[in-house]
Amino acid sequence: MSDIAQGGAVRTVASVPIWRDGLVAAAAWLVAAAVSVATPDVVPWGSTQLWAEILTGGAVLLLVLSGTVQWLGRVGRVIVHYGPWLIALGVWFAVWEVVTAKTGWLPKPFFSPPQGLLHVYLVDTTRLGLCVLFSLRLWAYGFGSGVIAGFLVGVALGWSKRFAYWGMPLLKLIGPVPATAWIPCMFFILPTTFSASVFLVALASGIPVAILTASGVGSVNRAYYDVARTLGASERFLVWKVAVPASLPHVFVGLFMGLYYSFAVLVVAEMLGAKYGLGWYLQFQTGYSAYANVYATLVIMALLTSGLVKLLFVTRDRMLSWQKGII
């Protein structure tokens, strides 16, 4: 009790409040920078100097933030929240540096220090950028068409008994087959490898959307239809203004599943048939044992895919804001 009171008193006495995690993080980043330049790399990686400068820049920024973060409002609170992560990051950079570049304990070519990745981004910028664009294009075509088709099929399956009679057995039979299993025949059946890849990504993302949409439409509270019918709703209104909005929570579950499947299939399809794209780049660089490039690509992929997942979360929260308090 008295300890707490004392601690509080000490803090109010200080004229400038200090963000302690920021100071520790700055120190950790500075140590990582020092480790990077203190001894030469066991084998040359390039960009070691630049990496140390970036770390030092980060440390200086953290040092400045330690004294100013409380005036930054909402952004400042987010930064403070991630303080422990910033410390851990500095420690991780230092450890990573030591076990790879400085001691060679994790050897070249299978492992790479951070400056190895940095070097890849600097040297291969254009090709990596093109690969990102190609992957995004394939993903957008595949996921977009798959989701639209899957949603429409799902609505039809959930609404029309006749459509469900013919469609449901097919979906149940074909749905569980991994989309990648279609690769051998699809590359022959469809005219170009790009269209085959689009089809595979669409299949992977469309099937969970179709299944979840169908079950969502099928499980709508019957009373909603009764209410809408007594109010003069046509069949069309019942489908699009009652069944579809009521089943949206299910549809979004399908969208999340489809999103994850689409990434998996996209990379495999690119590894097998594409001339560009991140999957192709991984495959191509592995052939040259250029693992620094592989890790650099994995980092890009992590950022891209988690960004797209985040985007879907934001979309869902906006469209399903009416659910607050129900779930």
Add this chain to the structure above:
Amino acid sequence: MSAALKLADATRRSVALEVRGVSHAFDLGGKHLPVLDNIDLSVAPGEFVALLGPSGCGKSTLLRLVAGLEQPNTGTLLEDGAPILSPDPSRILVFQDPTLFPWRTVWKNVAVGLEARGLLPAQKQRVADALSLVRLEAFAHAYPHQLSGGMAQRAALARALVNDPHLLLLDEPLGKLDSLTRLAMQNELLSLWQKVGFTALLVTHDVEEALLLADRVIVLSDRPARIVTEFRIEQPRPRRRDDSDLVHLRQTILATLGPIHD
């Protein structure tokens, strides 16, 4: 106030309802379950009729038939002499649950009937009128999960009334409300009926509620429901719960319903 009156003036219309020899049964897994047995019933335009009976006796089924949501096995239902073959916005059913669409705001819930019939762009004002009729203007942009039980049921009433129903079918609309809200809503329902002038058919298993509201109370038997007897209630409104005639009538009706009444 003027808005509410405008709506009332525009809707001072009501219809006669005729139920002739209606019997109905459900097929439950091959088992034949009769629910309505030869129901004959006439409701005059503007009349308020309460259907009283033990729970599960088939009262709600009768309302669904009148709404046109289902067709009876035998017999006919007539609205102003015309057979009832499908749901129509002139006859609106209000359920025990408000069944508001949770993804729509209160305003959009009330607007649903006009929107479904393509009338909304020209008649937006009626949504506001209906909301003010049930005193929910301040909650126009709230979502259903933000409403209390009584407010949600008032929103459901507004959603019905915005369509100028000539016949309002009330399926235990106050059954799930707490007793205080229930008393307030009974008065509210009565004043809406007096203001708007629709024909009302109320299903309830609360004898007191039927006696306070209705011109005529029709007592149904246990399943399959038959009309056992009916009482005309002449007392002027607003009626008092402790009116000696009504208390006496209440005892008579409870005796008719027998020990199965809950």
